[in-house]
Amino acid sequence: MKQTGYLLDPETSIFRAVEFPAGNSYKPLYDLIGCRMIEVVRFDERHSLFVDEEGLRDGLSAFTILEIYPQPLAGKIVLVDGDGSEPYASPLISLEDAAACFKCCRPVVDPVFATGDEVTAGGLVIAGVLMGLQVLIERRAPTIVEGEA
Secondary structure, eight states: OEEEEEEEETTTTEEEEEEEEOSSOSHHHHHHHTOSSEEEEEOSSSEEEEEETTOSOTTOOOEEEETTSSSOBOSOEEEEESSSSSSOBOOSSOHHHHHTTEEEEEEEEEEEEOOSOEEETTEEEOTTOEEEEEEEEEEEOOEEEOSOO
16 A cells, blocks of 8 residues: 655755555655655644755755745655654645745855956956856745656
8 A cells, every 4th residue: 555745856846746655664754855864844733744854964955945944954855644753644735735835945156247347456357257156045946746656
């Protein structure tokens, strides 16, 4: 017997339904997320998220913002029905309604060019010369992929 969960991958921004064996085991969640330690985050009064406890680390290339949670979530996320204790069940919320609560984020490096003849401590800088780089955070809604379960 199988049950469904929703899997969000912040690297690709893909949000899709996935099937895994029903039962009283967290192993399928560890396998979906690809981690060693799971943290449970409440999504709403009925649903929970399973996330990588060690997801926030050096070299982070993408993360997820959940509008009701105070810190970023890193790594893949699985949404299920239940409070995080076993057994958990298939979500009662639609994939579209769940997706609306997330923003997938990734750092983007933008070049900064001199806009006019600028004078700096190092001398005159001609317009169009690369002055440096700035990091911005790109935020986008998850891309829903249907029929993957």
